[in-house]
Amino acid sequence: KRLFVIDTDAGLDDAQAIMMALAQPDINIIGITTVNGNTTVNNVSKNVLRLLKTCRRLDIPVYQGCDGPLMPHLDPVDAGHYHGVDGFGDVPDPDPVDPKMIKPEHSALALVRLANEHPGEINLVAIGPLTNIALALRLDSGFGSKLKHCFIMGGNTEGKGNIKICAEFNFCADPEAASIVLNLLGCPVTVAGWELCLKCGFTWEWYKRLISKGTAKSELMRVLEANTIVKFYKEGSSEFYITADQIIMSVAIDPKTVKAHEEVYATVALNDPLTRGMMVIDWSEHLQKKPNVKVVTEVDHDLYGKYLQDALN
Ligand code: BDR
Numbered sequence: 001k002r003l004f005v006i007d008t009d010a011g012l013d014d015a016q017a018i019m020m021a022l023a024q025p026d027i028n029i030i031g032i033t034t035v036n037g038n039t040t041v042n043n044v045s046k047n048v049l050r051l052l053k054t055c056r057r058l059d060i061p062v063y064q065g066c067d068g069p070l071m072p073h074l075d076p077v078d079a080g081h082y083h084g085v086d087g088f089g090d091v092p093d094p095d096p097v098d099p100k101m102i103k104p105e106h107s108a109l110a111l112v113r114l115a116n117e118h119p120g121e122i123n124l125v126a127i128g129p130l131t132n133i134a135l136a137l138r139l140d141s142g143f144g145s146k147l148k149h150c151f152i153m154g155g156n157t158e159g160k161g162n163i164k165i166c167a168e169f170n171f172c173a174d175p176e177a178a179s180i181v182l183n184l185l186g187c188p189v190t191v192a193g194w195e196l197c198l199k200c201g202f203t204w205e206w207y208k209r210l211i212s213k214g215t216a217k218s219e220l221m222r223v224l225e226a227n228t229i230v231k232f233y234k235e236g237s238s239e240f241y242i243t244a245d246q247i248i249m250s251v252a253i254d255p256k257t258v259k260a261h262e263e264v265y266a267t268v269a270l271n272d273p274l275t276r277g278m279m280v281i282d283w284s285e286h287l288q289k290k291p292n293v294k295v296v297t298e299v300d301h302d303l304y305g306k307y308l309q310d311a312l313n
């Protein structure tokens with residue numbers, strides 16, 4: 001089986017992305033590490049347990065990680081309007097899992113250990129701010145070289161921000177961590193940025209099929225998203241339901257998801273308040289640096305949609 005570790009700030013799109021991996025019989029998720037992002041790390045861990053309970057997969061170890069970015073924020077980002085303050089639609093769980101199920105080991109330490117236990121085998125799917133992963137790299141500079149591949153949802157390719165003028169949420173939430181990871185990880189890295197998400201929307205009719213399956217998973221997503229993501233896009237008169245973390249998960253599950261990509265050197269703007277957190281891509285090779293990321297520019301939308309629909313069956 002292929003080994004996956006998922007680093008998440010679940011989050012509603014994270015939840016669906018995790019379900020996508022759970023639905024693949026050839027994938028073994030050997031750990032889920034949580035990080036502050038869409039909500040506090042405590043909430044994220046609770047959300048992951050709730051999701052695993054729904055999927056009857058509480059056997060998967062959950063590790064709790066960083067409760068904030070590497071550097072204190074002057075202007076912290078907030079995703080409450082999109083995911084709910086608790087990150088899961090502000091719909092309390094009537095039968096919550098005992099938080100004691102969370103492993104005592106810190107996410108960053110678990111990442112380092114798992115990479116040592118399975119050198120060259122782990123596909124790390126990073127769908128939150130990159131704090132835990134940057135920290136893992138600082139704990140062990142060889143961490144990245146022990147991974148098989150790192151798949152990241154984050155950054156932007158055309159300077160279109162979803163949380164600041166030109167910065168995407170995950171990178172903006174911890175720009176230093178994003179910079180450390182892009183510049184120092186050293187394993188093959190694939191990135192799906194925010195502009196790709198905007199191109200990969202689904203019609204509301206398609207969305208209705210997704211949340212009307214009558215399964216526990218599709219019911220959970222229907223309830224959690226009704227007053228959050230769905231309201232957000234419908235109130236904005238969006239023709240489409242926009243996804244994010246699910247795209248990079250589809251890429252990690254099946255490379256055939258990628259229809260086009262570019263291999264480029266990418267880094268992160270850190271110093272100017274207007275651009276802080278923006279991914280900066282050297283499209284024209286001005287810096288003459290070795291490419292460090294594969295940026296996905298187009299996906300097979302039907303195939304991607306199929307993985308998403310299958311996940312909630
Ligand atoms: C990213 O930000 C978060 O709100 C989502 O979960 C996703 O990881 C999209 O920019």
Ligand code: CA
Pocket residue numbers: 008009010011013014038127128245
């Ligand atoms: Ca996320």
